Amino acid sequence: MINFADEAVIEVRSGKGGNGCISFRREKYIPRGGPNGGDGGKGGDVLFCVKRNMRTLAKLRNKVVFKAKNGGDGSSWNKFGKDGDDVMIAVPPGTTIRDAETGELIKEFTDEDESEQFLFLKGGKGGWGNVHFKSSTNQAPRYAHSGTPGEVRTLKVELSVMADVGLVGFPNAGKSSLLAACTNARPKVAPYPFTTKIPNLGVLHVDDERDIIIADIPGIIEGASEGVGLGIQFLKHISRTSCLIFMIDCADENCRTAYSTLKSELASFSAELASKPRMVLCNKIDVAGAKERAKEVVDAIHADEPDTAVIAVSVTANMNMRGAKLHIIKMVDEQMVGERESGRQEQPVSSFLASRSVDETMKVQYPGSERAEAE
Numbered sequence: 001m002i003n004f005a006d007e008a009v010i011e012v013r014s015g016k017g018g019n020g021c022i023s024f025r026r027e028k029y030i031p032r033g034g035p036n037g038g039d040g041g042k043g044g045d046v047l048f049c050v051k052r053n054m055r056t057l058a059k060l061r062n063k064v065v066f067k068a069k070n071g072g073d074g075s076s077w078n079k080f081g082k083d084g085d086d087v088m089i090a091v092p093p094g095t096t097i098r099d100a101e102t103g104e105l106i107k108e109f110t111d112e113d114e115s116e117q118f119l120f121l122k123g124g125k126g127g128w129g130n131v132h133f134k135s136s137t138n139q140a141p142r143y144a145h146s147g148t149p150g151e152v153r154t155l156k157v158e159l160s161v162m163a164d165v166g167l168v169g170f171p172n173a174g175k176s177s178l179l180a181a182c183t184n185a186r187p188k189v190a191p192y193p194f195t196t197k198i199p200n201l202g203v204l205h206v207d208d209e210r211d212i213i214i215a216d217i218p219g220i221i222e223g224a225s226e227g228v229g230l231g232i233q234f235l236k237h238i239s240r241t242s243c244l245i246f247m248i249d250c251a252d253e254n255c256r257t258a259y260s261t262l263k264s265e266l267a268s269f270s271a272e273l274a275s276k277p278r279m280v281l282c283n284k285i286d287v288a289g290a291k292e293r294a295k296e297v298v299d300a301i302h303a304d305e306p307d308t309a310v311i312a313v314s315v316t317a318n319m320n321m322r323g324a325k326l327h328i329i330k331m332v333d334e335q336m337v338g339e340r341e342s343g344r345q346e347q348p349v350s351s352f353l354a355s356r357s358v359d360e361t362m363k364v365q366y367p368g369s370e371r372a373e374a375e
Contacts, residue, residue: 006159008060009100015043015084017124017147018071020132024140025077034139037074037130040147041081043123044068047088049116050109054092055201057159068121071147074129084123092159094240100154124148163201163215164332166238168262169247171218174283176200177315178247179216182325204328212332215241239270242335244278245328248297250290250312255282255297277335279309279327286314 018040025033046068066089072081091097095109097120107118127145134141167175183202204212217238238244248258259280267274280301282294294312301310309327313320 006057008057008157009064009154010060010089010157011065011152011154012046012087012089012121013065013067013152014046014121014150015068015123016070016150017041017043017126018073018081018084019146020127020129020144021074021076021079022130022142022144023076032139035130035134035141036076036078037144038076038079039074039081039129039132040126040145041071041074041083042126043071043147043150044084044086045119045123046121047086048097048107048109048118048120049088049090050093050095050114051090052093052114054090056092057095057157060089060091060157068123068150070150071123071126073147074126074144078129078131081126083126086123088117091157094160096158096160098156098158100156103156106155121151121153124150160240163213163241164336165212165214165243165245165328166241167214167216167245167247168238168266170249170252170258170262173247173249173258174315175216175247178245178281178283179214181315181318181321182328183214204325206329212329214245214328238266239273241276243331244276246278246280248280248282248294249284250282250294250297251284251287253293255293256300259297259301277331279311279331281324282310282312283315285312285319286317 020040021037023035023037025036027033046066066087068087069084071084074081091109093109097106098104099106106120109118125148127147130141130144133143167178169175179200179202182204200216202214202216204214206212215238246259246262248255252258263274280297282297285291285294291312298310298312301308309331311320311324311327313324315321
């Protein structure tokens with residue numbers, strides 16, 4: 001689990017606006033040259049973007065403070081201060097950011113394109129230089145505006161693996177074997193429990209235009225919703241999947257109660273999770289006695305849930321796997337029909353002066369006062 005980071009707490013800071021300049025034009029043969037102090041630069045913004053080649057939040061754990069640059073101070077001859085550089089924070093798809101103190105949901109990154117950016121904190125506005133305050137009654141203004149400060153927020157960043165299908169089952173039920181058989185993924189497969197310690201993703205190729213992403217989650221044991229075993233750490237990853245595949249190990253004598261136990265654990269964690277479309281695979285029917293137990297499980301599930309697809313398979317012996325794949329594709333297709341999110345466009349238009357401070361109630365900078373704050 002060292003290699004998989006799905007939570008991080010970070011501090012983000014937007015940049016402070018630069019101070020306006022107090023300056024006067026002084027040239028030979030040009031008396032009463034007048035004010036020429038330029039404006040301060042705008043502070044840098046804090047932005048988020050999605051990078052689809054990222055899989056974990058490890059980079060956010062290694063760097064916990066993200067700070068945009070402060071805007072530069074204005075200078076004489078009406079020279080504007082340099083705008084502060086923005087800080088861009090890249091996150092993988094499926095990331096959620098919340099306020100660390102209140103838990104308020106700020107943003108979920110699901111279907112965003114890599115070219116889209118989410119502006120979270122704006123930098124401070126640059127202060128006006130004294131050139132803006134010249135008037136017929138005040139031809140030599142000796143004051144300017146300080147830049148406004150940036151903002152500071154502490155965020156809790158969480159990653160939920162995004163996939164079309166999530167595999168649910170007890171340890172050693174054959175989830176990793178199914179992922180390896182159906183996709184190009186090569187998870188660790190071994191004849192003992194808890195071989196999967198981090199979520200694995202695989203791609204089931206349907207045709208030239210469509211793929212299905214399958215997520216293999218570490219095995220759930222009874223009490224996982226209350227923190228027992230590894231399941232509680234990764235149940236949230238299943239919540240982002242569209243559909244579920246329940247894997248039942250029919251070589252186990254307790255397979256008859258496995259399905260109800262798994263449903264109970266999911267319902268205890270999230271009612272929404274337990275209501276997702278699902279199918280059941282009764283695995284390992286090549287083992288002696290497992291085929292008979294699989295039939296009992298199929299009959300019991302159909303008695304309570306006649307619409308739930310239940311298929312007896314053997315992943316390692318490749319028995320009934322073609323039918324299982326076709327049912328997976330059908331289940332995902334049915335779930336995805338009509339699900340298209342409407343696009344959103346936010347293109348704020350701002351002029352140069354809109355990034356400058358014009359609030360008359362703000363702190364005024366006078367000659368001799370401190371010109372800048374320490375970074």
